Amino acid sequence: MLSWDQTPSLGPMRCCRAWVEVDLDALHHNVQQFRRHLGDPTQLMAVVKADAYGHGAVMIAQAALEAGASWLGVATVPEGIELRTAGVQAPILVMGAVNSPEEMRAMARWQLRPTLVTPKQALVFSETLAPLHLAHPLEVHLKLDTGMSRLGFPAAEVVDFVQCVSPLPHLTIGGLYSHLATADSPDPTTMIQQQQRFQAAVAQLQTQNLLPPRLHLANTAATLADPALHYDMVRVGLGIYGLYPAPHLQGVLALKPVMQVKARITLLKDLPAGTGVSYGHAYVTDRPLRMAVVGIGYADGVPRILSNRMNVMIKGQLAPQIGTITMDQLMVDVTHIADLQEGDVVTLLGQDGPHRITADDWANLTQSISWEILCGFKHRLPRIATESSCHGVKPTVIGQIPPP
Ligand SMILES: *Cc1c(COP(=O)(O)O)cnc(C)c1O
Numbered sequence: 001m002l003s004w005d006q007t008p009s010l011g012p013m014r015c016c017r018a019w020v021e022v023d024l025d026a027l028h029h030n031v032q033q034f035r036r037h038l039g040d041p042t043q044l045m046a047v048v049k050a051d052a053y054g055h056g057a058v059m060i061a062q063a064a065l066e067a068g069a070s071w072l073g074v075a076t077v078p079e080g081i082e083l084r085t086a087g088v089q090a091p092i093l094v095m096g097a098v099n100s101p102e103e104m105r106a107m108a109r110w111q112l113r114p115t116l117v118t119p120k121q122a123l124v125f126s127e128t129l130a131p132l133h134l135a136h137p138l139e140v141h142l143k144l145d146t147g148m149s150r151l152g153f154p155a156a157e158v159v160d161f162v163q164c165v166s167p168l169p170h171l172t173i174g175g176l177y178s179h180l181a182t183a184d185s186p187d188p189t190t191m192i193q194q195q196q197r198f199q200a201a202v203a204q205l206q207t208q209n210l211l212p213p214r215l216h217l218a219n220t221a222a223t224l225a226d227p228a229l230h231y232d233m234v235r236v237g238l239g240i241y242g243l244y245p246a247p248h249l250q251g252v253l254a255l256k257p258v259m260q261v262k263a264r265i266t267l268l269k270d271l272p273a274g275t276g277v278s279y280g281h282a283y284v285t286d287r288p289l290r291m292a293v294v295g296i297g298y299a300d301g302v303p304r305i306l307s308n309r310m311n312v313m314i315k316g317q318l319a320p321q322i323g324t325i326t327m328d329q330l331m332v333d334v335t336h337i338a339d340l341q342e343g344d345v346v347t348l349l350g351q352d353g354p355h356r357i358t359a360d361d362w363a364n365l366t367q368s369i370s371w372e373i374l375c376g377f378k379h380r381l382p383r384i385a386t387e388s389s390c391h392g393v394k395p396t397v398i399g400q401i402p403p404p
Contacts, residue, residue, distance in 0.1 A: 054377040071091045140171050155178065158176075175216060238370065243370045296346075300328070
């Protein structure tokens, strides 16, 4: 991986105050790890909803397809259109439910595969598509509720559901799926129960010769937990970004974190003992202290609740964050780090020398989950791709580029 300063194309970005670095080598590695873990007939859907969990959807989608994923999963219609507009041609499943005719027409126009969760929705869909005179019926995936109690039709009534949808002229059933609520738990009881409901639905359809061509059930955790959950396709989000859904699933594959979050020191100053720092003076120096102001804050995605509780990394050393984290800036105690200058790079998430701070560390400190930490980074931070070899993906810089 190229370091920031060795990357010539990033020249204009040198004055940037903060950014997200996206390691496409790591992404490639993770996708290939999953690819090898799956049997040959099992397809890998890269889940790139929420701007690819904050990493940048287009660049991640292209890199994941290049590395062996064959489907993409998004949550919303605009997320799917963003990929199509960028030239992505792979099948895209929209996993959220769509009810408005405008969105239904857009899905047909952009060849996005909808998730259907009720027979009524299917009927409206088919009627909405009728005047479009599509060359081919739109491929839809039916979703069953097997115990997540979110989107999905009751699994026990699957035959009714399929029998309502299959005669509709403008739709064709391309898949049947469900979503697991507890796949990351060390106790598999509920997951097995959900799988049994899914399996029972499949068996009912089989006896009536109604089985859709593609079955899928597993998220990252289930993909790692049990190959019996893989079916025809797995829907992997978190894992391709190099994080594990739970500690007990860490041994299965060797994943590498894709995201690093970095910012620059914008000001260094020496404070005497007894000085209050930042809003509310929640930190008061108890000794003379050298402090760095860093150009990143909660509006960029650093949770404010980490105030006075997190470390950052500077020149391979840990440095404690001090005082309340503000909207655009935060302060760090750098008394123990020699030879610092304004403009030096601060790593908030990532690796620096012997130290590594991950989204899991922040999730533990904030009682959140790594999914929420990753997709919390806002568009004010440019996404910068780094890679040692070009995997056929043109590195994209997303966000405003300040003048050199
Ligand atoms: C987000 C999502 C996934 C991916 O979940 P991970 O735990 O990130 O792998 C899979 N399936 C559905 C339906 C989802 O909404």
